[in-house]
Amino acid sequence: MGNSSGAEVHFTQKASFAPLPxxxxxxxxxxxxxxxxxxxxxxxxxxxxxxxxxxxxxxxxxxxxxxxxxxxxxxxxxxxxxxxxxxxxxxxxxxxxxxxxxxxxxxxxxxxxxxxxxxxxxxxxxxxxxxxxxxxxxxxxxxxxxxxxxxxxxxxxxxxxxxxxxxxxxxxxxxxxxxxxxxxxxxxxxxxxxxxxxxxxxxxxxxxxxxxxxxxxxxxxxxxKPEDVEITKQYVADLHSSGQKALKMVDYNDAVRHVPAENRQARLKVYVDTVVDTAADIMPKSWADRLGGFDIFLKDNVNVVVWSLLND
The missing domain is CATH 3.60.15.10 (Ribonuclease Z/Hydroxyacylglutathione hydrolase-like)
Structure with a gap:
């Protein structure tokens, strides 16, 4: 498929998502x-x-x-x-x-x-x-x-x-x-x-x-309905708890040990990604049966919560 610049665009990534409940x-x-x-x-x-x-x-x-x-x-x-x-x-x-x-x-x-x-x-x-x-x-x-x-x-x-x-x-x-x-x-x-x-x-x-x-x-x-708000509150509370636990579990120096010391941007990226991955693993898997798209936006939502825990 071509675009206006004449360059070819190829879509090769295949995403795999859990079926919606x-x-x-x-x-x-x-x-x-x-x-x-x-x-x-x-x-x-x-x-x-x-x-x-x-x-x-x-x-x-x-x-x-x-x-x-x-x-x-x-x-x-x-x-x-x-x-x-x-x-x-x-x-x-x-x-x-x-x-x-x-x-x-x-x-x-x-x-x-x-x-x-x-x-x-x-x-x-x-x-x-x-x-x-x-x-x-x-x-x-x-x-x-x-x-x-x-x-x-x-x-x-x-x-x-x-x-x-x-x-x-x-x-x-x-x-x-x-x-x-x-x-x-x-x-x-x-x-x-x-x-x-x-x-x-x-x-x-x-x-x-x-x-x-x-x-x-x-x-x-x-x-x-009001109960839908309560469910979202519980989900966000679990994001917060998982992020807090991950920040305590992940050691910065250990996470970036393979990243050159002078590449500080890369070290920050690797550290935060490691915290986010850890927090995502901690999140209760039961959410897959409580909210649709739990797997799709999990790391997105963990990421913003982790940054909030670091900065807010």
Whole structure:
């Protein structure tokens, strides 16, 4: 297969992954490419299988959370199957394009609501597919009232990205915390790319401070419950414990004994990789039966926790 430079690209690596447990697979996605779930009281969840989000039908229009790139115009189709009301408000959970990269598809210039930190990041991105917010707030809390319905927007701290929001529909007992964890599966890519593991850990406790029955987390096809948060908390606690044990077990000088002394970058890499490998071996293997994708993202997640133990 060729690329634009004319160079040949060959894919030779074959990955081997454990099969997903049945509980982690989630519902089948119809041929339309999306599945809509009635969450009650005019609130609906939508998933493509890779991403998920929600929208709220009110007397004055539809409020949508995010505009995931993988859903694209299928999000509009999902809304159109439920209501003829126009989309009047779009809430950005945060700035990342995988969740906001189709925002330009909504017709009629809806009011775009976000934290000002999200607005700042989008200004830097200068992406025509992610229109700038038209309504921002700078504090911790903002209430959005539309057509007799209420959403509470909370900025608790940077568990994922500056400006990331908790979006609570208290009358529906639904909470959305996009990119917080993955329902029925291990968090992927370094605990969802968190920049600060202690804040990530704290965010799982913050989630449980809310009264909710259903949680929308942004990826894969399932919506969660409070017990899913508890399971993720236990998983992260085991990552932390395994990392602590590995740091005590691995001797730096022993780990780097075959690496030239002057190559300090290589010595650091070899040491940390040895700690991560050791911690991954320590992690209870029972997690393979409790979370889907445990093997896939284990070393990614151990790595970010080990660095946090070293630096935070």
């Amino acid at each position: 049945d509980f982690a697979i989630g519902p089948d996605i119809p041929s339309s490419g999306y599945l809509t779930t009635d969450l009650g009281g005019g609130l609906y969840g939508v998933t493509s299988g890779l991403v998920n989000t929600m929208f709220l039908v009110t007397k004055r229009g539809v409020v949508v959370l995010d505009a995931p790139r993988d859903l694209g115009d299928r999000f509009l189709a999902a809304i159109g199957e439920v209501t003829t009301q126009p989309v009047t408000h779009l809430v950005y959970s945060h700035a990342h394009a995988d969740h906001t990269g189709s925002a330009d598809l909504f017709p009629g210039s809806p009011t775009v609501v976000a934290h000002e930190l999200t607005g700042n990041l989008l200004k830097m991105a200068n992406d025509p597919h992610r229109p700038l917010p038209t309504e921002t707030f700078s504090g911790r809390h903002h209430t959005l009232n539309v057509g007799g319905e209420r959403l509470e927007l909370e900025y608790p701290g940077d568990f994922h990205q500056p400006g990331n929001l908790f979006v609570h529909a208290p009358d529906h007992r639904v909470l959305a915390v996009i990119d917080s964890f993955t329902v029925k599966s291990a968090p992927f890519f370094r605990l969802l790319f968190t920049a600060h593991v202690p804040t990530y850990v704290a965010s799982l406790n913050w989630i449980l401070d809310y009264p909710f029955d259903t949680i929308v987390t942004g990826h894969m096809s399932q919506f969660g």
